[in-house]
Amino acid sequence: MSMRKVAVVGAGMTKFMRRALETGKELAWEAGKMALDSCNLTVNDIDSVVIGTAPDAFDMVHMKSEYLTDGCGAWRKPAMRGFVGGGTGVFSVCQGWYHIASGLFDTCLIIGEEKMSSCVPHPQGAFVTCWDQFTESPLGASLLWFFAWEMNRYMTVHGITEREIALVSVKNKRNALDHPCAQLASEITVDDVLNSEVMAWPVKRLDVSPTSDGAAALVLASENVARRITDKPVWIEGVGWCLDTMYVGQRDLYYPKYVEVAARMAYDMAGITEPSKEIHIAEPYDPFDYKELHHIEGLLLCDKGEAPKLLADGYFNRDGNLPASPSGGLLGVGNAIAASGVMKAAELFWQLRGEAGKRQVPGKPKKGVAQAWGDEMQVGTVVVLGI
Amino acid sequence: MSPLDKITLVNQVQPWYGEIPVYGQYTFGVAGERFFREIKDNARIMGTVCNSCNLTYVPARLFCERCYNKLESWVDVGTKGRVHTYTVACLNLDGSRISEPIILAMVQIDGTCGGLVHQLGEVTPDKVKIGIPVEAVFKAKAQRTGSILDIKYFRPC
Amino acid sequence: MSEKIKEWPGVALKDADIKEKKVLFTEWRPNLKYAWDTGVGYGRYFEGLRNGRIVGTRCNKCHRVLLPARAFCEWCFRTVDEWVYLKDTGTVNTFSIAYTGTQAERLKEPRIPALIEIDGSNGVGIMHLLGEVDPKNVKNGMRVKAVWKPKEQRQGAITDIKYWKPFEEGTR
Numbered sequence: 001m002s003m004r005k006v007a008v009v010g011a012g013m014t015k016f017m018r019r020a021l022e023t024g025k026e027l028a029w030e031a032g033k034m035a036l037d038s039c040n041l042t043v044n045d046i047d048s049v050v051i052g053t054a055p056d057a058f059d060m061v062h063m064k065s066e067y068l069t070d071g072c073g074a075w076r077k078p079a080m081r082g083f084v085g086g087g088t089g090v091f092s093v094c095q096g097w098y099h100i101a102s103g104l105f106d107t108c109l110i111i112g113e114e115k116m117s118s119c120v121p122h123p124q125g126a127f128v129t130c131w132d133q134f135t136e137s138p139l140g141a142s143l144l145w146f147f148a149w150e151m152n153r154y155m156t157v158h159g160i161t162e163r164e165i166a167l168v169s170v171k172n173k174r175n176a177l178d179h180p181c182a183q184l185a186s187e188i189t190v191d192d193v194l195n196s197e198v199m200a201w202p203v204k205r206l207d208v209s210p211t212s213d214g215a216a217a218l219v220l221a222s223e224n225v226a227r228r229i230t231d232k233p234v235w236i237e238g239v240g241w242c243l244d245t246m247y248v249g250q251r252d253l254y255y256p257k258y259v260e261v262a263a264r265m266a267y268d269m270a271g272i273t274e275p276s277k278e279i280h281i282a283e284p285y286d287p288f289d290y291k292e293l294h295h296i297e298g299l300l301l302c303d304k305g306e307a308p309k310l311l312a313d314g315y316f317n318r319d320g321n322l323p324a325s326p327s328g329g330l331l332g333v334g335n336a337i338a339a340s341g342v343m344k345a346a347e348l349f350w351q352l353r354g355e356a357g358k359r360q361v362p363g364k365p366k367k368g369v370a371q372a373w374g375d376e377m378q379v380g381t382v383v384v385l386g387i
Numbered sequence: 388m389s390p391l392d393k394i395t396l397v398n399q400v401q402p403w404y405g406e407i408p409v410y411g412q413y414t415f416g417v418a419g420e421r422f423f424r425e426i427k428d429n430a431r432i433m434g435t436v437c438n439s440c441n442l443t444y445v446p447a448r449l450f451c452e453r454c455y456n457k458l459e460s461w462v463d464v465g466t467k468g469r470v471h472t473y474t475v476a477c478l479n480l481d482g483s484r485i486s487e488p489i490i491l492a493m494v495q496i497d498g499t500c501g502g503l504v505h506q507l508g509e510v511t512p513d514k515v516k517i518g519i520p521v522e523a524v525f526k527a528k529a530q531r532t533g534s535i536l537d538i539k540y541f542r543p544c
Numbered sequence: 545m546s547e548k549i550k551e552w553p554g555v556a557l558k559d560a561d562i563k564e565k566k567v568l569f570t571e572w573r574p575n576l577k578y579a580w581d582t583g584v585g586y587g588r589y590f591e592g593l594r595n596g597r598i599v600g601t602r603c604n605k606c607h608r609v610l611l612p613a614r615a616f617c618e619w620c621f622r623t624v625d626e627w628v629y630l631k632d633t634g635t636v637n638t639f640s641i642a643y644t645g646t647q648a649e650r651l652k653e654p655r656i657p658a659l660i661e662i663d664g665s666n667g668v669g670i671m672h673l674l675g676e677v678d679p680k681n682v683k684n685g686m687r688v689k690a691v692w693k694p695k696e697q698r699q700g701a702i703t704d705i706k707y708w709k710p711f712e713e714g715t716r
Contacts (some may be wrong), residue, residue, distance in 0.1 A: 044662030
């Protein structure tokens, strides 16, 4: 394949909040404007726009990417929305990549936005129609059931305890203390997690990320343009995505195979053969604490079932061998679905450039992987960034 | 021999009924908060000016969609405008007949590039033309809540 | 870049800002009602449930049982070959003890949703609820059997099975 090199050259984001005064358009604009300002571009320099945003019902705006276009700098520009539910944020980066890699455009503004506070009483209710209308919704299914099943299955197959998993929440909420946009940064203990209210056993209140309002943005550029814009381009070295069967009863929930397939696609493109050695920093999707471990395994960063032990050894801490969610992740910064996926890629951008401030991981990382997950809980979206 | 060939139960195949049990609660946003407060408190319609694009947006916005810059210059654009286009609505949302047809117009506010979608009042459909001047009629202050419906309608002027 | 930004954008509101109407907001209550057609495969599946049977389909190319019954095999991308009738017994693959409902509201009595691998399907699971069991005693791998609604109350729906209860082999 002859594809052009694509770089990330700018990034921006808003605070993540339980409820923002800003409209979705305004959140998108704040993030997009910051990303453009960060690389001294104006909207006139942007050839194409990718808008990432989760189910319409979350903003309670139907066709919400069309609604968001002005905030995304998409006025009279080729703009598109690709959608894979929770996986959308990282998928938007994949889309931006092929816009430029294909030679069609030289620059692309990517914006992930979510305003979940508009959906009341709770965005959970919107999922009633995401479940199968016939075989699942009539049972009164809550999305949490599914996560609980997955966590239960993961624990059962590998003999993992709730205590081991809770450490992810502790780590990420602590990491988030250094993130200026974080919604739920705090110093908590494993016992706090274990003693928090049971929502759907084994999932407890502090195992779960919050619902959030927020936006995040990236500016991508082709190689020639990127080198004119910055002397520190961060290259998109690989992209991958994959959807598994949507029949929950037809895949084994203990392991996210679809993440592995997506990761292999991205690693192949990046020429990575031993991810656990070649990846220096990871931003796996962590809407739940067990999910980070699940995804670390799916990303082939360690063996199946091994992640909890490595976590306990400090391997995934910010100063560990392979920092995971140094941003604070969704558990700490917040879960503004598509915005969170873009935030994860933005974190790699800042980390690889050595610009992450108090969150900076030591050792000058050269390669990072960001990943998101969602849809009917069976999509994996992956990007590998490097300098 | 596939089951598709053997379906004889078509009359027994039934739909399953459902709905989405959520509703929307929307803040007006940074610009919207100020725009609707001005309507509520002062019966004023405000716009924001983009000096680089030479545009005045109504309703007021936080940023210019063309140059993407922040808009910080607020102006009172008055309450008068012209009918940019209109329709006479005869059906309700559910398809039933409206007893008294409603005239819905896009009112371009004078001196701006924007306008408000609103009803026309104190006029019959046969008197409405594209381009006629109209002005906003506000509800009494005590009845205003901070909503587009704080303007009762626009009427010819 | 990240450390150079002094003021990150975003104005966070509190619940009280809405409750006490300190900020303006508006509401919209959609009136959206749907009638989803069950289609060929699921239509037969639900008709089966009305008659107290669990119906799947088989693909003779990949030799899989598809459950609930479906009209086509998504692996082979071809029409399935035959209907199969499965037992109303199975094994708990995984479960939860759920204290939250569809609106994230708190439930007084927990529900026990489980993924139940239906006997004869080679491990294909369906979502359902467990009953007649203390949540403390639920285990993965537990054998369960469907408890059906009385025939006259069935309507051709997944809820025609009330729930699944533990059972021992050889009993009814």
